[in-house]
Amino acid sequence: MFELIAQHFAWVQSPVVLARQTLAGVSNGMLLFLISAGLSLIFGVLRILNFAHSALFMLGALIAVSVAALLPDPLAGFAAALAGAAAGLALLGAAIEISLLRRIYRAPHEMQLLLTFALVFILGDTAKLIWGPEEHSVAMPAILAGGVQAFGLVFPLYRLFLIAAGAAVAAGLWLILYRTRWGILIRAATMDREMLAALGVNTRGLFTAVFTLGAALAGLGGALAAPVVAVGPGLHVQVLIDAFAVVVIGGLGSVLGAFIASLLVGLVNAFGVLAFPGLAVVLTFACMAIVLVVRPRGLLGTAE
């Protein structure tokens, strides 16, 4: 019995495997952060759980596919794809907030959930109409395609790039939230929207801006993920569940919580695949269920 278990966990002693899985876990975690940061920010300020956030991520990846195909130079194409996806989703996000979400801030929870749920179906099918049901891919630019030799194994360069990109976005968000006036307003809105409005702040515009920022982050995440995932209409389903778990574990409305939880879920998935093959999804849910039962507000969330 013990021998079997020892055999099963033999990889624990292998530094190569540990390093590889850690890298995979952290880089996937960074991608998750790009989605869940926006999701968490939006919930914190707008108090709406945006089911459609993963659909925005998928649209970002699809826009990246189209934009990258326009330019002959792969590096310029990739850069344009990132910018295009973020800009495109920012526009779409603003449109969604102004035309739909703005009308339901005072509606009961079921109306809010239903509306963002409807957006999942509408955006998913619209994507299918525009890009077709098949899966697409984006070529990695040549300078990011190779690997780096370290500790006796090869790290894929793109994974390192993802980690750097995630860290850069996290740092940028921190600067916005804690070093600008706008960030102060966002944090104030998370704590007490009515008070903020009573102090004469234009919360209407603030809400639009926050949803736009969240959507742009999702779009950027989708574009960054495009070279390493199969970009198709089914993409948002797997992403949704993980992003959902991340914001619940990290605490709804907390960007730092989303950052920690993203890394946690990324690592749990990466090592769960080795420890309990086929049950990695259950591990994510187990984490989420434990957090919800023991500390329902999440690691860094504020009380209800």
Add this chain to the structure above:
Amino acid sequence: MKARHAAPLLAAAAVLLALPSGLTDFWIFITVEVLAFALYAVSFNVLLGYGGMLSFGHAAFFGVGGYTAALFVKQSGLPPALAVACLPLAAMFVSAAAALVIGFFSVRRAGIYFAMLTFAFQMLLYTIALKATPLTGGDDGLTGLKPPGLLAQPLAYYYYTLALTGAGLYLLHRFVSSPFGHTLRALRANPLRVQYLGIDVRAHRLAAFVLSGAFAGLAGAIFALSNGNVFPGWLDWTASATPVVMAVLGGTASFLGPALGAAVYVVLEVLISGRTEYWPLAMGIIIVILVLLMPEGLTGLWRMGVVRRGARAAPLPTREAR
């Protein structure tokens, strides 16, 4: 039940009893689906409309009921006559047990957190349905199911469904009209005050959750045997919106509104998905219209019409404001 409701209810019962003679087998099949989903939506709305609890994982119990019925007809080996009687009880019992466990953890929280907890548990059950292949058939689900004995005939199964749905709706109505049901309504309006009155809020919420889960399971069992198969997709995240849409479409402020919503939803799905593969898009647009323009649902529209024609009064206030 008030006297003014008796006439329309009797008329509806008569229509439902006579209905199969005017329908093809396909539409009898669809009517069974309508009845099953009507029971599902009404059981869901006992939580939302009466208790103010938004379960976003109610498909869990519909699915558990469906899988229980499937395993029951495949494995129990009971003589058909006994199986016919035991099947609904088994489905309700297992779903109630699942609801007891899920509810134990979930009813501690209210509002959006309750919705998320129930949603998370539904996803957990989805994963189990997908991975526990020996029991659930995994990705392929359980197929080739047949109702036991005489019920294999569509007409017999229709009346079986009608009897079970009727009994289910009657029991749920008795429940919401009882003192317990009134406590539940008080809980929606002001949980803190109910607590001050010395009533155990959590126990009441849990009891309502278990009861609602049991009848959702019965609905799942009815639909599983009519459909002939059960898939993990029944527990998938897209399925969690179905009872919410039905209830809101019909109107959460009335007992039978969600049943009407279920009927309209099922018929729309049959008509639209028969013509285009973009049924999700159509449903998404319907939901947006519903949420933005008619949040009181179909029964709300009708009531507003009655009020306007009769007393020339203002439209009814929204659920939140009441």
